[in-house]
Amino acid sequence: MKTKLSAENLNISFGEKHVLNNINVAFAEKEITALIGPSGCGKSTLLRSFNRMHDLFPDARINGTLRLEDLDLYSKTVPVTEIRKRIGMVFQKANPFPKSIYENIAYGLKINNLPYGKDVVEKALQEAYLWDEVKNDLKMPATRLSGGQQQRLCIARAVALRPEVILMDEPCSALDPVSTLKIEELIKHLKEKYTIVIVTHNMQQAQRIADKTVFMYLGEVKEEGPTDQIFNNPKNEMTANYISGYFG
Numbered sequence: 001m002k003t004k005l006s007a008e009n010l011n012i013s014f015g016e017k018h019v020l021n022n023i024n025v026a027f028a029e030k031e032i033t034a035l036i037g038p039s040g041c042g043k044s045t046l047l048r049s050f051n052r053m054h055d056l057f058p059d060a061r062i063n064g065t066l067r068l069e070d071l072d073l074y075s076k077t078v079p080v081t082e083i084r085k086r087i088g089m090v091f092q093k094a095n096p097f098p099k100s101i102y103e104n105i106a107y108g109l110k111i112n113n114l115p116y117g118k119d120v121v122e123k124a125l126q127e128a129y130l131w132d133e134v135k136n137d138l139k140m141p142a143t144r145l146s147g148g149q150q151q152r153l154c155i156a157r158a159v160a161l162r163p164e165v166i167l168m169d170e171p172c173s174a175l176d177p178v179s180t181l182k183i184e185e186l187i188k189h190l191k192e193k194y195t196i197v198i199v200t201h202n203m204q205q206a207q208r209i210a211d212k213t214v215f216m217y218l219g220e221v222k223e224e225g226p227t228d229q230i231f232n233n234p235k236n237e238m239t240a241n242y243i244s245g246y247f248g
């Protein structure tokens with residue numbers, strides 16, 4: 001399996017606080033990888049490092065090598081806008097722009113200098129399994145959609161830019177079970193085209209959708225492997241304890 005995204009000897013600290021300790025991890029192309037581990041272990045920090053979200057924090061220190069295929073994601077010559085176009089991100093809380101449904105997709109395309117015609121907007125909404133629900137309300141403010149619809153809109157906005165990777169940080173944690181299952185179906189369908197890394201606290205969700213699972217603890221990767229193996233035959237005692245709910 002070809003590696004799409006990777007971190008080598010990655011260390012991250014904020015001021016005096018060392019948050020990620022020598023992370024080595026590789027995500028395979030067109031697979032879904034789940035990042036699991038107790039609160040505060042560094043899952044979001046790792047995810048965010050791949051699209052340079054820590055650039056905004058002056059006290060963040062990042063050492064190591066992060067790559068998208070051969071591209072060094074922290075190379076001075078690569079504009080961060082290009083990285084964020086190729087590596088999209090979806091957050092825990094849906095964050096549509098305060099604009100219409102249509103504009104939410106078109107605006108993202110426009111600022112990235114991509115064609116933003118009706119057909120492109122429709123295609124993105126189709127791809128995010130949202131089109132049928134919104135096709136008659138494209139001018140409605142996106143904030144009037146349900147939480148699950150807003151999250152699918154954010155996914156549509158990400159896929160509209162034709163990224164190669166989509167990072168998702170607990171995308172379903174604010175959603176009801178029905179909306180959650182819809183997003184899970186969507187994520188499984190997106191993997192035909194995109195490489196997906198998803199942080200989740202939901203162990204059933206990881207087992208339903210992820211090909212691989214990475215278990216993190218206190219800023220380190222403790223175990224990684226095929227999801228079946230991690231959940232049915234973990235090699236690390238801490239993984240076993242975490243997935244059976246002893247802590248976290």
Ligand SMILES: Nc1ncnc2c1ncn2[C@@H]1O[C@H](COP(=O)(O)OP(=O)(O)OP(=O)(O)O)[C@@H](O)[C@H]1O
Binds near residue numbers: 039040043044
């Ligand atoms: N910008 C920052 N400045 C200072 N500390 C930070 C910053 N971002 C993250 N941290 C710290 O890094 C550690 C890891 O946080 P992170 O958000 O990555 O954990 P997480 O595994 O995603 O947890 P959760 O499951 O609760 O979302 C925490 O101790 C957090 O306080």
Ligand SMILES: [Mg+2]
Binds near residue numbers: 043045
């Ligand atoms: Mg987090």
